[in-house]
Amino acid sequence: MPPASFARLLVELERLPGIGPKSARRIAHHLLAVSAEESERLVSALQSARANLSFCSVCHAMTETDPCEICTDPARDEHLIAVVENPPDVEVLERTREFRGRYHVLGGALAPLRGIGPDDLSVGSLLERLRDAPVVTEVVIATNPNVEGEATALYLAKKLKERGVRVTRLAFGLPVGAALEYADDITLARSLAGRREI
Amino acid sequence: MEIRSLTAGSFRNLSPHPFEFHPRLNLIVGDNGQGKTNLLEALALSFGLSSFRTSDNATLLASGSNEATVISRYALAETDAPSFHVEPEGVAGCAIGPKSRRTYLCGNRVAQLTLRRAIPAVFITASDRDRLAGPPGERRKAIDRIAFALDPTHARHLVDYERARAAKSALLARQGFDPVELEVYERAMCVSGAEVLVRRRSAVLELARELRAQAERLEFPYPDLVLRLESDADPEGDALENLREIFARRGHEERAARRCLFGPHRNDVRVLSGSTPLTARASSGEVRLLLLAWTLAEIAIVARHRGVRPLFAFDDFDAEWDGTVLARFARALPEGLQLFLTSARASWVRGIFSTDGVILEVEKGSLLGRQPMSGPADQVCGPRLVA
Numbered sequence: 054m055p056p057a058s059f060a061r062l063l064v065e066l067e068r069l070p071g072i073g074p075k076s077a078r079r080i081a082h083h084l085l086a087v088s089a090e091e092s093e094r095l096v097s098a099l100q101s102a103r104a105n106l107s108f109c110s111v112c113h114a115m116t117e118t119d120p121c122e123i124c125t126d127p128a129r130d131e132h133l134i135a136v137v138e139n140p141p142d143v144e145v146l147e148r149t150r151e152f153r154g155r156y157h158v159l160g161g162a163l164a165p166l167r168g169i170g171p172d173d174l175s176v177g178s179l180l181e182r183l184r185d186a187p188v189v190t191e192v193v194i195a196t197n198p199n200v201e202g203e204a205t206a207l208y209l210a211k212k213l214k215e216r217g218v219r220v221t222r223l224a225f226g227l228p229v230g231a232a233l234e235y236a237d238d239i240t241l242a243r244s245l246a247g248r249r250e251i
Numbered sequence: 252m253e254i255r256s257l258t259a260g261s262f263r264n265l266s267p268h269p270f271e272f273h274p275r276l277n278l279i280v281g282d283n284g285q286g287k288t289n290l291l292e293a294l295a296l297s298f299g300l301s302s303f304r305t306s307d308n309a310t311l312l313a314s315g316s317n318e319a320t321v322i323s324r325y326a327l328a329e330t331d332a333p334s335f336h337v338e339p340e341g342v343a344g345c346a347i348g349p350k351s352r353r354t355y356l357c358g359n360r361v362a363q364l365t366l367r368r369a370i371p372a373v374f375i376t377a378s379d380r381d382r383l384a385g386p387p388g389e390r391r392k393a394i395d396r397i398a399f400a401l402d403p404t405h406a407r408h409l410v411d412y413e414r415a416r417a418a419k420s421a422l423l424a425r426q427g428f429d430p431v432e433l434e435v436y437e438r439a440m441c442v443s444g445a446e447v448l449v450r451r452r453s454a455v456l457e458l459a460r461e462l463r464a465q466a467e468r469l470e471f472p473y474p475d476l477v478l479r480l481e482s483d484a485d486p487e488g489d490a491l492e493n494l495r496e497i498f499a500r501r502g503h504e505e506r507a508a509r510r511c512l513f514g515p516h517r518n519d520v521r522v523l524s525g526s527t528p529l530t531a532r533a534s535s536g537e538v539r540l541l542l543l544a545w546t547l548a549e550i551a552i553v554a555r556h557r558g559v560r561p562l563f564a565f566d567d568f569d570a571e572w573d574g575t576v577l578a579r580f581a582r583a584l585p586e587g588l589q590l591f592l593t594s595a596r597a598s599w600v601r602g603i604f605s606t607d608g609v610i611l612e613v614e615k616g617s618l619l620g621r622q623p624m625s626g627p628a629d630q631v632c633g634p635r636l637v638a
Binding site: 163164165166168170171200201203204205207208211212237238239242 | 402403404407411414415417418419421422425428429431432434435436438439443
């Protein structure tokens with residue numbers, strides 16, 4: 054039996070997403086092996102993040118100011134909103150430096166099996182946002198390309214088109230730099246269906 | 252594909268010593284409850300297939316164990332085409348916990364489906380006896396295996412369809428729901444369901460051709476075999492349009508019943524002799540012979556489309572057959588196929604095969620004796636084989 058305080062640390066680490074018993078044990082040993090100063094830095098970073106971060110009241114992305122920097126940045130294109138499932142998706146799209154519009158984080162995707170319906174997502178606040186800011190002309194739906202993400206995209210498309218806004222979806226296809234022979238059949242079929250003229 | 256050996260650890264009553272196999276015929280004999288079916292089940296699990304006896308992992312573990320392992324050593328046969336999906340030889344296996352299962356191929360953890368694709372295997376077990384006469388679920392699974400061999404994307408479409416159906420069922424079961432939400436899952440069911448339906452139609456056509464050829468080889472007494480895919484959708488029409496039309500026309504019935512009533516999850520495959528269901532005319536032995544013809548047809552299709560001959564395992568193969576049918580079975584076995592057959596009647600079945608192979612006698616989960624199929628007994632020989 055491990056000492057009680059070590060067992061407690063393992064239990065807390067195992068609660069984290071993607072961490073199983075083996076990973077929890079490895080991380081716990083690492084945290085105890087590093088200097089007290091280093092582990093204090095981790096504790097302090099966690100406390101600071103908890104104290105300072107919240108969710109933007111406009112787009113629901115993670116932020117230290119409310120509204121967030123993207124929602125208040127005058128250089129961003131106010132005509133364009135990208136709808137994503139979760140806050141990390143904003144960071145992913147920002148890394149591309151291609152998208153200069155604003156965001157809306159749904160907080161998940163429709164999943165009736167887990168009891169998640171439109172009322173459990175920030176769909177209502179998206180519709181309100183469009184009503185309050187009629188300058189928005191295009192909504193890019195960037196939900197994940199799986200059954201739930203696709204259903205959420207279709208649902209939003211139905212709701213948004215009623216408001217006369219242009220609705221687009223991220224394209225599906227081949228990864229850049231990949232060879233055709235390594236593409237799986239479904240990705241290749243979707244690439245063919247979504248081919249464009251050059 | 253050839254399996255050279257199987258090593259089981261803490262799996263049911265099987266001994267931890269490796270079971271070495273013959274590249275052609277392995278006739279596994281022994282009294283009831285000695286571990287013949289356990290050996291086939293361990294093979295199936297090591298190829299990423301599910302247990303054909305239980306869905307409760309805990310029952311697969313030897314008493315007092317928390318984890319079981321089953322590991323097969325395989326090699327592509329000379330006649331197999333080199334495969335992108337699998338090394339020419341290596342190990343495939345599975346680690347089974349009370350609530351989990353992890354599958355491995357050549358030391359790498361892989362998805363169950365990847366392993367199934369790499370090591371194709373076809374089994375006939377007690378659960379398949381219902382394939383022809385029982386509820387449609389087993390027939391759908393058999394057709395889906397062929398559709399998967401013809402086009403591996405079938406598995407993805409099937410998963411998408413089932414996820415959309417589960418979501419739609421959950422909505423229908425609720426008291427109130429947003430109709431737009433229902434509509435989007437219905438649309439997802441139409442799109443993935445049409446893909447499933449199109450591939451099942453092709454699979455049934457291919458199976459029907461091959462089934463007639465195999466039935467003829469086995470001298471099956473009903474020559475006018477017809478295989479028919481029964482579906483809510485028009486069998487000839489555009490699958491997507493058909494499904495859309497059904498949901499639009501009969502959606503109110505689903506809302507009233509509060510569950511999914513239409514779609515490919517209700518497909519069935521009927522085997523007819525002329526226009527009569529075959530199970531209404533044939534004896535139970537004849538139905539079992541047709542099951543064998545179906546399975547050999549599946550093997551032929553997989554071998555043709557994948558370039559790899561699957562191995563074939565048949566549990567309790569001689570049940571319900573007389574000597575004449577057994578002789579036909581022995582004659583109809585395709586060349587170059589590795590076979591695993593089990594029987595509780597060693598003396599009854601040992602003389603029917605003229606092919607190369609070994610008789611493996613199993614007792615209490617261990618190999619008790621090993622004897623060539625023809626000629627004198629070699630190194631190890633159990634008491635029943637001597638007799």
